[in-house]
Amino acid sequence: MTSGAVKQSGRAERRPRADGERTRSAILRSAASLATIDGLEGLSIGNLAAATGMSKSGLYAHFGSKQELQLATVEEAYRILQEAVVKPALAAPPGLAQLLAVCEAFFDYLQHRVFPGGCFFVAAALEMGTRPGPVKERVAAVQSQFVALVRGFAATAVEQEELPAREDPDRLTFELYGIMLAADTNFVLHDDPMVLKLARQIVRQRLEVSNGGNTGES
Helix, strand or coil, rough: CHHHHHHHHHHHHHHHHHHHHHHHHHHHHHHHHHHHHCCCCCCHHHHHHHHHCCCCHHHHCCCCHHHHHHHHHHHHHHHHHHHHHHCCCCCCCHHHEEEEHHHHHHHHHCCCCCCCCHHHHHHHHHCCCCCCHHHEEEHHHHHHHHHHHHHHHHHHHHHCCCCCCCCHHHHHHHHHHHHHHHHHHHHHHHCCHHHHHHHHHHHHCCCCCCCCCCCCCC
């Protein structure tokens, strides 16, 4: 086989693989959106086929079981959470600025209606909390990682003396995460942007940050 033929063969192999990955990603994006409305247990090949316009047989080629579909959906939702909330927070200066940024990014994630049913992991935690198994374990792991991230920002802010030395990072994290959960629940329930405005104000007041954004940034 000539070098030209080898190159053409390589491109031909890469293209179907790339197309397949894009198709799978699109399927999982739809699945994650559906799960915030119908729940992870409500996910099925049938309703996913209706939502994506794909055949059931085509979907079966991507997922061998309902649990495999659920786990893959959780991973897609985690990827989206990373892009929408975690990365913007990590881009801020360490400490108080990151602590404020992660809260702001979470409220933006809700406001932009990334998922129709609010935060995927808030909904999934409530649904899967009483259902032992790998799906619950993965949802719990993601939630724990997110809380640990917020706690790390809080601890750094205390170490940098941007927050009072008496501030307990664990307690502060619990309070801020509680505000995020309350904002998610009320925003989804009432569809009222004022809920998010109030949540932003409460976070800034709790962190003693002015509305002008005085987070220690230059």
